[in-house]
Amino acid sequence: MRVEDLPKAELHVHLEGTLEADHLLELARRHDVAMPWRTVEEVRAAYAFSDLQSFLDVFFVGCRVLRERRDFADLAHRYLTRAAADGVVRAEVFFGPQTFLALGVPLADQLEGIFEGFDRARAETGIDAALITSAQRHRPEADALAMLDAVMPWAERIVGFGLGSTELGNPPSGFARYFATVRDRGFHATAHAGEEGGPDYVREALDVGAERIDHGVRSVEDPDLVRLLAAQRVPLTVCPLSNLRLGVVPDLAAHPVRALVDAGVLVTVNSDDPSYFRGYVGDNYRALADEAGFGDEELTALAADSLRACWR
Numbered sequence: 001m002r003v004e005d006l007p008k009a010e011l012h013v014h015l016e017g018t019l020e021a022d023h024l025l026e027l028a029r030r031h032d033v034a035m036p037w038r039t040v041e042e043v044r045a046a047y048a049f050s051d052l053q054s055f056l057d058v059f060f061v062g063c064r065v066l067r068e069r070r071d072f073a074d075l076a077h078r079y080l081t082r083a084a085a086d087g088v089v090r091a092e093v094f095f096g097p098q099t100f101l102a103l104g105v106p107l108a109d110q111l112e113g114i115f116e117g118f119d120r121a122r123a124e125t126g127i128d129a130a131l132i133t134s135a136q137r138h139r140p141e142a143d144a145l146a147m148l149d150a151v152m153p154w155a156e157r158i159v160g161f162g163l164g165s166t167e168l169g170n171p172p173s174g175f176a177r178y179f180a181t182v183r184d185r186g187f188h189a190t191a192h193a194g195e196e197g198g199p200d201y202v203r204e205a206l207d208v209g210a211e212r213i214d215h216g217v218r219s220v221e222d223p224d225l226v227r228l229l230a231a232q233r234v235p236l237t238v239c240p241l242s243n244l245r246l247g248v249v250p251d252l253a254a255h256p257v258r259a260l261v262d263a264g265v266l267v268t269v270n271s272d273d274p275s276y277f278r279g280y281v282g283d284n285y286r287a288l289a290d291e292a293g294f295g296d297e298e299l300t301a302l303a304a305d306s307l308r309a310c311w312r
C-alpha cells in the first residue's frame with residue numbers, strides 16, 4: 001500500500017515550520033536578513049533539538065526571513081503542493097501572526113499572502129486549505145485577544161483559533177477569555193496540550209473549550225482522561241516524528257499512539273513542523289508502519305479518522 005494513495009487531512013502543521021532550508025537562505029539573501037547559517041548543511045545541522053524550547057528558539061530565527069506578502073504566498077503554495085502529493089485533500093494550517101507583527105510585517109501582507117498561496121495550490125492540485133490562527137502562550141492573554149480582534153477582517157477564511165509555543169508554565173486556563181471569545185464568535189478552537197505538559201493541561205484545554213487537542217500524547221498517563229477522550233470522540237492531532245525529535249518519546253515503538261488508538265481515542269497523524277522535524281505527513285504515517293507496528297488497515301483507519309476530525 002502507498003500512504004500517498006490514502007485521502008487524508010492534515011490538521012496539525014505550522015506554516016512557519018514548513019520553511020525548507022534552501023527557501024530560508026534564499027529569503028535571507030533577498031531581504032538581507034542576517035542568519036547564523038550560510039549553507040543548507042549548516043541550517044540542517046542546527047535542527048538538532050533537546051526539547052520544545054530548543055526547537056522554538058530556532059523556529060523563531062527562521063521566521064525572521066519572512067517579510068513580504070510574496071514570501072507567505074510562496075511558503076503556503078510550496079507546503080500545499082507537497083501535502084497534495086502526500087494525499088492530503090484538506091489542510092487546516094496553523095499560523096501565528098504575533099511573531100510577524102512583532103517584526104513589523106503588516107497583518108494584511110501576512111494573511112493575504114497566505115490566502116493567495118492557498119488559492120494557487122487549490123487551482124493546481126484541488127487541495128482544500130483553511131487557516132487556524134494561533135496565539136502564543138508565552139505572551140499575555142491580552143495579546144491573544146488583541147490578535148483575535150485584529151484578524152477579524154479576514155474571518156471568512158479562518159476556520160479556528162489555536163494556542164501554541166512554550167507549553168510548560170503557560171497552561172490553557174490562562175487563556176480562558178481568549179477561548180471563550182473564539183467560541184462566542186462562532187469559530188472552532190483547539191489547543192496544544194499534553195506535549196510537554198501533563199494530562200492536567202489537556203483537561204484544562206477541554207475546560208476552556210478546545211474541541212481538538214494538539215499532541216495530547218501525555219493524556220495516556222491518566223486513564224480516566226483517556227476514557228473521557230474516547231467517549232467524547234475528542235480528536236488528538238498527534239505528530240510522531242515531532243515527538244521523537246523533541247525528546248517527548250525515546251523512540252516510536254514507545255510512542256503512546258498505540259495505547260491511545262487501542263483505547264478508542266480518535267487519533268490523527270500530522271507533521272507539526274515538517275522542515276524542522278525532517279518529515280512530512282506521509283513520512284509520519286510510514287514511520288508508524290516501520291517503527292510502531294501499524295498495519296495497512298490501521299493506517300487506512302487513521303487517514304479516515306483525519307477526515308472525520310476536520311472542520312468542514
Ligand code: HPA
Pocket residue numbers: 014017052164165166167192195242272273
Ligand atoms: N508545540 C508548541 N508550539 C509549536 C509547536 C509545537 O509542537 N510547533 C510550532 N509551534
Ligand code: ZN
Pocket residue numbers: 012014164192214272
Ligand atoms: Zn504544533
